[in-house]
Amino acid sequence: xxxxxxxxxxxxxxxxxxxxxxxxxxxxxxxxxxxxxxxxxxxxxxxxxxxxxxxxxxxxxxxxxxxxxxxxxxxxxxxxxxxxxxxxxxxxxxxxxxxxxxxxxxxxxxxxxxxxxxxxxxxxxxxxxxxxxxxxxxxxxxxxxxxxxxxxxxxxxxxxxxxxxxxxxxxxxxxxxxxxxxxxxxxxxxxxxxxxxxxxxxxxxxxxxxxxxxxxxxxxxxxxxxxxxxxxxxxxxxxxxxxxxxxxxxxxxxxxxxxxxxxxxxxxxxxxxxxxxxxxxxxxxxxxxxxxxxxxxxxxxxxxxxxxxxxxxxxxxxxxxxxxxxxxxxxxxxxxxxxxxxxxxxxxxxxxxxxxxxxxxxxxxxxxxxxxxxxxxxxxxxxxxxxxxxxxxxxxxxxxxxxxxxxxxxxxxxxxxxxxxxxxxxxxxxxxxxxxxxxxxxxxxxxxxxxxxxx
Amino acid sequence: xxxxxxxxxxxxxxxxxxxxxxxxxxxxxxxxxxxxxxxxxxxxxxxxxxxxxxxxxxxxxxxxxxxxxxxxxxxxxxxxxxxxxxxxxxxxxxxxxxxxxxxxxxxxxxxxxxxxxxxxxxxxxxxxxxxxxxxxxxxxxxxxxxxxxxxxxxxxxxxxxxxxxxxxxxxxxxxxxxxx
Numbered sequence: 001x002x003x004x005x006x007x008x009x010x011x012x013x014x015x016x017x018x019x020x021x022x023x024x025x026x027x028x029x030x031x032x033x034x035x036x037x038x039x040x041x042x043x044x045x046x047x048x049x050x051x052x053x054x055x056x057x058x059x060x061x062x063x064x065x066x067x068x069x070x071x072x073x074x075x076x077x078x079x080x081x082x083x084x085x086x087x088x089x090x091x092x093x094x095x096x097x098x099x100x101x102x103x104x105x106x107x108x109x110x111x112x113x114x115x116x117x118x119x120x121x122x123x124x125x126x127x128x129x130x131x132x133x134x135x136x137x138x139x140x141x142x143x144x145x146x147x148x149x150x151x152x153x154x155x156x157x158x159x160x161x162x163x164x165x166x167x168x169x170x171x172x173x174x175x176x177x178x179x180x181x182x183x184x185x186x187x188x189x190x191x192x193x194x195x196x197x198x199x200x201x202x203x204x205x206x207x208x209x210x211x212x213x214x215x216x217x218x219x220x221x222x223x224x225x226x227x228x229x230x231x232x233x234x235x236x237x238x239x240x241x242x243x244x245x246x247x248x249x250x251x252x253x254x255x256x257x258x259x260x261x262x263x264x265x266x267x268x269x270x271x272x273x274x275x276x277x278x279x280x281x282x283x284x285x286x287x288x289x290x291x292x293x294x295x296x297x298x299x300x301x302x303x304x305x306x307x308x309x310x311x312x313x314x315x316x317x318x319x320x321x322x323x324x325x326x327x328x329x330x331x332x333x334x335x336x337x338x339x340x341x342x343x344x345x346x347x348x349x350x351x352x353x354x355x356x357x358x359x360x361x362x363x364x365x366x367x368x369x370x371x372x373x374x375x376x377x378x379x380x381x382x383x384x385x386x387x388x389x390x391x392x393x394x395x396x397x398x399x400x401x402x403x404x405x406x407x408x409x410x411x412x413x414x415x416x417x418x419x420x421x422x423x424x425x426x427x428x429x430x431x432x433x434x435x436x437x438x439x440x441x442x443x444x445x446x447x448x449x450x451x452x453x454x455x
Numbered sequence: 456x457x458x459x460x461x462x463x464x465x466x467x468x469x470x471x472x473x474x475x476x477x478x479x480x481x482x483x484x485x486x487x488x489x490x491x492x493x494x495x496x497x498x499x500x501x502x503x504x505x506x507x508x509x510x511x512x513x514x515x516x517x518x519x520x521x522x523x524x525x526x527x528x529x530x531x532x533x534x535x536x537x538x539x540x541x542x543x544x545x546x547x548x549x550x551x552x553x554x555x556x557x558x559x560x561x562x563x564x565x566x567x568x569x570x571x572x573x574x575x576x577x578x579x580x581x582x583x584x585x586x587x588x589x590x591x592x593x594x595x596x597x598x599x600x601x602x603x604x605x606x607x608x609x610x611x612x613x614x615x616x617x618x619x620x621x622x623x624x625x626x627x628x629x630x631x632x633x634x635x
Binding site: 080082109112113116117118121124125126127128129131135420424428429439441445 | 482499535579587599603
């Protein structure tokens with residue numbers, strides 16, 4: 001026993017030193033820059049190196065498959081079948097034109113009209129616009145994550161080694177580092193906001209609260225190795241406004257909040273999220289709702305209006321889609337936040353899926369699994385565009401205004417602008433939509449005037 | 456298994472396209488049991504709003520069954536593959552390919568619609584919903600049948616149906632083209 005002691009103390013010493021070194025490095029390279037909001041550019045270099053490696057890996061797979069004469073799976077980024085974006089009316093007319101020499105514009109029923117509905121139906125079975133928005137998008141090149149590639153089984157030895165190295169780096173180096181950072185960030189947020197919450201209201205409290213929030217979000221951003229490019233920062237949301245953004249994952253919040261100071265809106269959760277939310281609300285006026293209150297739309301609208309009318313309060317951050325979409329499109333905006341009448345600051349967020357898919361498929365993975373996937377990805381790379389503020393025009397209703405904001409976001413972010421409701425992820429489509437189609441077709445066969453025999 | 460299906464039904468559809476359709480099949484398969492049910496199809500919003508959606512879904516299910524596997528799924532889709540030039544000159548005595556003109560017409564499974572007045576009315580009703588009265592719809596159905604009816608039995612036989620649609624480019628209008 002005695003003989004072992006010196007060795008023991010050596011181990012303890014070494015361990016102590018290495019932990020100290022690790023923490024100093026963490027402090028110098030991550031936490032201090034996070035507090036002041038500067039970056040050394042390490043992440044940019046890391047990103048460029050990765051891109052080169054991915055390119056090489058994709059080429060290597062293609063070559064390998066060719067040598068072994070394996071058929072190669074090509075991703076269909078633009079869908080699998082050719083579709084023409086024509087309306088029901090145009091297409092039926094086109095079918096009729098080719099079919100009969102009859103007058104085209106007289107409303108009438110033709111047997112060939114059935115073709116239109118049949119083909120459309122089969123097309124949607126092979127590929128549709130809505131359901132594919134709720135699963136991860138396909139990638140053109142391989143990013144050395146086994147979860148993203150179908151050709152994975154054909155890779156060469158060198159590529160396997162590279163992939164293994166990647167796993168080692170991601171799980172043994174990046175993951176612990178990120179967990180440590182996330183832990184630091186969240187515990188700082190909770191303690192910081194709680195302490196600030198005890199200060200008397202005033203400028204000092206506001207200033208401290210703002211900086212505690214910003215610092216903690218910046219640490220969290222580093223915990224995900226998020227590389228974010230902010231465009232047009234002069235359009236950043238101002239007090240008394242509503243910031244609306246497209247929604248891909250829960251980390252959207254961290255990404256936006258690390259560059260601006262927002263009042264959050266949402267439902268009080270249980271567990272860890274609940275603790276964070278309750279601590280945050282002490283330091284600054286976030287708008288949290290109890291589960292029972294969310295159902296009451298009038299109450300929600302009233303509290304949001306009150307918040308917005310107080311010009312000293314922070315801009316509200318809202319994701320009007322109400323659910324996470326896979327970052328290829330923007331789906332219907334719920335009209336609630338556009339009824340309030342405040343200035344809307346649209347924000348477009350576009351992730352680069354090459355380094356790791358940020359989309360949270362909430363029906364497939366839980367929150368913890370999702371975060372684990374995020375933390376074992378290479379990085380989260382994204383662009384954020386602040387669009388010029390928009391206000392509701394006098395002749396517009398809330399739905400039209402919501403659509404106008406949505407298409408502005410879609411255009412800027414390079415996303416597909418869809419009218420469909422994101423809630424279809426969980427629910428079935430309402431019958432009224434089918435009735436609308438039937439109405440449209442009825443007009444084609446009996447004309448525009450109202451049905452006479454029904455009166 | 457995949458390859459086998461592909462070579463059987465789709466002589467000219469590439470491996471990637473089959474893989475892509477298989478991944479589509481699995482993503483529709485919410486029960487994750489290798490087959491699709493009617494529910495799975497109805498979950499596609501754009502199909503759910505199609506007035507003939509239920510008929511189209513039925514085309515995937517053989518009589519009395521409520522599950523379809525990938526093979527069955529592909530067999531129905533195969534009807535909608537465009538006819539290629541080299542296939543047109545094929546052996547005329549061989550079995551009729553699934554994507555032939557008459558099979559395309561058959562497959563619509565709306566085929567009962569031209570069998571008798573009643574069915575024609577029924578399909579029309581699916582297409583227009585509640586927007587047209589029974590009387591008016593009935594007269595539309597009658598007129599359609601009169602125009603097509605040649606043997607005077609007040610019903611449209613398959614031959615008559617084909618005759619009416621003679622000029623329509625069925626091959627093109629009912630084909631779905633893959634992107635390459």
